[in-house]
Amino acid sequence: MNRNINAKNMEIDTFLSELSSKSETPGGGGAAALVGSIGICLAGMIGSLTKNKKGYEAYQDENEILLTRVKILNDDFLKLIDEDAKAFSKLMKIYKTKSKYENENDYKKELLEATINSASKPLQIMKLCKDGIEIQERFFEIGNKNLLSDVASGVILLKASMEAAAINVYVNTKSIKENEQAIKMNDEVKSLLEIYKKRADNLYNEVIKCWN
Numbered sequence: 001m002n003r004n005i006n007a008k009n010m011e012i013d014t015f016l017s018e019l020s021s022k023s024e025t026p027g028g029g030g031a032a033a034l035v036g037s038i039g040i041c042l043a044g045m046i047g048s049l050t051k052n053k054k055g056y057e058a059y060q061d062e063n064e065i066l067l068t069r070v071k072i073l074n075d076d077f078l079k080l081i082d083e084d085a086k087a088f089s090k091l092m093k094i095y096k097t098k099s100k101y102e103n104e105n106d107y108k109k110e111l112l113e114a115t116i117n118s119a120s121k122p123l124q125i126m127k128l129c130k131d132g133i134e135i136q137e138r139f140f141e142i143g144n145k146n147l148l149s150d151v152a153s154g155v156i157l158l159k160a161s162m163e164a165a166a167i168n169v170y171v172n173t174k175s176i177k178e179n180e181q182a183i184k185m186n187d188e189v190k191s192l193l194e195i196y197k198k199r200a201d202n203l204y205n206e207v208i209k210c211w212n
Contacts, residue, residue: 008079029088047139050139169186
């Protein structure tokens, strides 16, 4: 059975208890998505405390657009906690029921499809982190300057989320390295890490410079 986490309505202590339990889900992918959610919510706080603030009148329209994007990203992060758990549970079910397949080719076909689907969820998390890092970069430029620490905290959490998600792509694609879709996924992971780890670090360091 696919496991239903329902992260959006789960209390944080319940989620963390599930995460530390023997249950196979939530796991690393869900944890990465939760960290990404926290990172983008810090952007939401910056936008909320920039809204209607004196001295930031010129940026109010853009601030509203960014706040809308933040809400969408946060919803997507939480959905991916659930989707990642369902995808991994389905993959594990196929592994555990191999003996029930009468045709070896049917088993291999379903296993490949489930593996690719399982890898696709953390890759989606990485893409959300990319968008989140870009939003934090913009809030550094136009957001409430009293909240620069939240820019830095948020972007470093988004970077951590991206790195954790990358590992969870690789752990799935390692068994199908020669598959065309797996190769494409691995290339995307590499590209996102190369570009956005550096951008996240640069933004973090720019905030530190403001105080030194």
